[in-house]
Amino acid sequence: MKFSEEQLRKLALIAISELGENASPDKVKSVVSKAVENANAERIVMDQGSSNSTGKIILTAFGLNRPGIISAITKEISVCNCDIHDLSQKIMDDFFTMIMIVDITNSIQDFKDIQERMSQIATELNIKIYTQHEDIFRAMHRL
Amino acid sequence: MPYDFQEVLETIRMTEIEHFDIRTVTLGISLRDCSDRNAQVAKQKVYEKILRYGSKHVQYAKEIERKYGISIANKRVSVTPVSIPFDSFGIEEFIEIASAMDKAAEEIGIDYIAGYSALVQKGMTNGEKNMIMSIPGALSSTKRVCSSVNVASTKAGINMDAILMMSDVIKKTAELTKDKDSIGCAKLVVFCNVPEDNPFVAGAFHGVSEPEIVLNVGISGPGVVLDAVRETGRGDLSALAEAIKKTIFKITRAGELIGREVAQKHNVPFGIVDISLAPTPAEGDSIADILKAMGVEDVGAPGTTAALAMLNDSVKKAGLMASSSVGGMSGAFIPVSEDQGMIDAVKRGNLSIEKLEAMTAVCSVGLDMIAIPGDTPATTIAGLIADECAIGVINDKTTAVRVIPAYGKIVGDIVDYGGLLGLAPVMSIRELSSANFVNRGGRIPAPMRSLTN
Numbered sequence: 001m002k003f004s005e006e007q008l009r010k011l012a013l014i015a016i017s018e019l020g021e022n023a024s025p026d027k028v029k030s031v032v033s034k035a036v037e038n039a040n041a042e043r044i045v046m047d048q049g050s051s052n053s054t055g056k057i058i059l060t061a062f063g064l065n066r067p068g069i070i071s072a073i074t075k076e077i078s079v080c081n082c083d084i085h086d087l088s089q090k091i092m093d094d095f096f097t098m099i100m101i102v103d104i105t106n107s108i109q110d111f112k113d114i115q116e117r118m119s120q121i122a123t124e125l126n127i128k129i130y131t132q133h134e135d136i137f138r139a140m141h142r143l
Numbered sequence: 144m145p146y147d148f149q150e151v152l153e154t155i156r157m158t159e160i161e162h163f164d165i166r167t168v169t170l171g172i173s174l175r176d177c178s179d180r181n182a183q184v185a186k187q188k189v190y191e192k193i194l195r196y197g198s199k200h201v202q203y204a205k206e207i208e209r210k211y212g213i214s215i216a217n218k219r220v221s222v223t224p225v226s227i228p229f230d231s232f233g234i235e236e237f238i239e240i241a242s243a244m245d246k247a248a249e250e251i252g253i254d255y256i257a258g259y260s261a262l263v264q265k266g267m268t269n270g271e272k273n274m275i276m277s278i279p280g281a282l283s284s285t286k287r288v289c290s291s292v293n294v295a296s297t298k299a300g301i302n303m304d305a306i307l308m309m310s311d312v313i314k315k316t317a318e319l320t321k322d323k324d325s326i327g328c329a330k331l332v333v334f335c336n337v338p339e340d341n342p343f344v345a346g347a348f349h350g351v352s353e354p355e356i357v358l359n360v361g362i363s364g365p366g367v368v369l370d371a372v373r374e375t376g377r378g379d380l381s382a383l384a385e386a387i388k389k390t391i392f393k394i395t396r397a398g399e400l401i402g403r404e405v406a407q408k409h410n411v412p413f414g415i416v417d418i419s420l421a422p423t424p425a426e427g428d429s430i431a432d433i434l435k436a437m438g439v440e441d442v443g444a445p446g447t448t449a450a451l452a453m454l455n456d457s458v459k460k461a462g463l464m465a466s467s468s469v470g471g472m473s474g475a476f477i478p479v480s481e482d483q484g485m486i487d488a489v490k491r492g493n494l495s496i497e498k499l500e501a502m503t504a505v506c507s508v509g510l511d512m513i514a515i516p517g518d519t520p521a522t523t524i525a526g527l528i529a530d531e532c533a534i535g536v537i538n539d540k541t542t543a544v545r546v547i548p549a550y551g552k553i554v555g556d557i558v559d560y561g562g563l564l565g566l567a568p569v570m571s572i573r574e575l576s577s578a579n580f581v582n583r584g585g586r587i588p589a590p591m592r593s594l595t596n
Contacts, residue, residue, distance in 0.1 A: 060151055088144045099144065099151050112209045130155050132212040139396040141150045 055105035063127025169342035171349035193247035222258035230270030241281035283319035289345035295532035321550035335535030360402030391461035417471025422482035431484020443494035452505035474507020480567035526577030
């Protein structure tokens with residue numbers, strides 16, 4: 001798992017506050033690197049557990065076109081710390097369609113929460129949004 | 144973009160519009176180590192073992208449901224045929240085991256538990272006799288327990304003594320559950336050539352050659368196939384077979400993925416995928432509608448059997464290519480009460496028991512969820528079961544009878560269970576007597592085709 005700079009800073013701050021007066025740059029460094037290692041070890045175990053899983057979802061949105069659809073969806077995705085890997089979008093007459101491949105591996109939310117947020121957006125914008133795990137598409141359409 | 148627009152839309156259409164779902168994830172649990180001379184101890188062992196392995200079953204399935212956005216309609220449990228570990232028990236003690244199964248099923252939050260079963264195609268032990276005689280009591284005193292008895296096989300022939308017992312058991316069960324339209328019979332299946340890894344309740348059980356615990360998955364999706372058939376338009380039959388195969392291939396692959404994920408969560412071995420078109424009373428989730436979309440005016444029209452044969456064969460072929468773990472029934476189910484199209488065909492007078500019997504020669508199971516008049520003699524039911532077994536034995540395939548002699552009802556009445564079991568119009572059955580034939584008893588010897596060694 002890759003840690004962002006912000007996450008590392010947070011870890012360091014926690015380490016400093018826990019170490020209290022004993023905190024020295026070396027000690028903080030060793031505590032933080034240990035925490036990162038542990039997190040990575042956990043990650044490896046998890047990866048072995050679901051070796052076929054990619055951690056990506058496919059998000060499909062369609063409905064009557066109106067301003068702000070992509071903005072609303074992508075904003076939510078960035079709030080969840082998800083990464084957009086691919087995006088294809090077309091306007092057919094008045095109809096808006098979009099397919100997006102999103103990596104949710106580093107998401108702070110689990111898939112269910114993301115689905116719920118998306119269905120909220122769908123209701124607000126009066127469009128349809130479907131989110132499904134990429135594994136399903138791979139199983140069905142790729143050998 | 145690694146997937147094109149059509150592919151993405153196809154998957155969404157299947158899951159969101161066409162009712163493609165995982166019909167069941169069934170956890171098979173061996174009860175062979177639960178035997179004990181003391182029935183109370185055995186009962187406790189059964190309860191504890193089902194809870195030990197099954198307590199997280201519903202939770203895990205729901206997690207996978209959420210992860211993939213594909214619904215898993217039923218979460219169920221099957222156990223070793225109870226006649227095997229508890230062969231020393233009497234009738235009352237077997238009913239105690241059924242109540243332990245019922246209680247465990249309720250505790251882990253599942254609607255049905257199957258495996259109150261016996262395999263008596265060649266002959267029966269004293270324990271098996273007791274177990275069969277306990278069925279009416281067990282099914283009328285429990286809510287969730289399902290029972291099945293295998294009375295014939297290609298290798299062993301047809302055990303007419305067992306069939307005679309079972310026809311009495313069916314009548315008795317109908318009577319004991321008469322307050323609820325004889326619902327006990329909806330949970331009781333008589334089999335020929337029963338598969339040992341079938342995940343579909345009521346006929347499921349955990350076969351004797353199965354491991355300690357296993358997870359099997361049953362996939363359905365008549366709606367998906369219906370739309371594929373409709374889309375083919377007026378293409379010829381080869382094109383139609385191709386369209387069905389492609390669709391089934393895709394849903395089998397998705398189903399296996401889900402099954403393996405649930406098995407992995409449980410940390411138990413994955414067993415088989417059973418790709419069976421199992422209808423529900425929901426609109427569009429009907430085998431009858433597929434047959435009609437293929438071109439017959441209504442189910443029961445000449446040509447229905449051929450259409451069903453092609454459908455069944457295409458399902459099997461596609462399943463076989465999509466997964467190395469295909470098992471169970473794998474084909475098309477043709478229950479009457481669970482399929483709105485079938486119900487309508489019966490009500491219109493287009494579908495008779497005789498035509499259904501012909502259709503069972505080419506579908507994956509048999510006479511399923513058919514209501515007949517309550518005063519039908521047990522020997523007539525025995526004749527019906529024997530006919531069905533003959534089809535299975537000679538064609539080396541699974542056949543089954545789940546018939547409801549609805550207590551106190553006559554032709555034209557309706558039995559209504561609601562939910563997945565649906566409703567069945569009481570059908571007429573010939574009043575000619577089979578008594579002198581079936582009462583001979585004994586066993587119809589195994590056919591030529593059994594001598595394959």
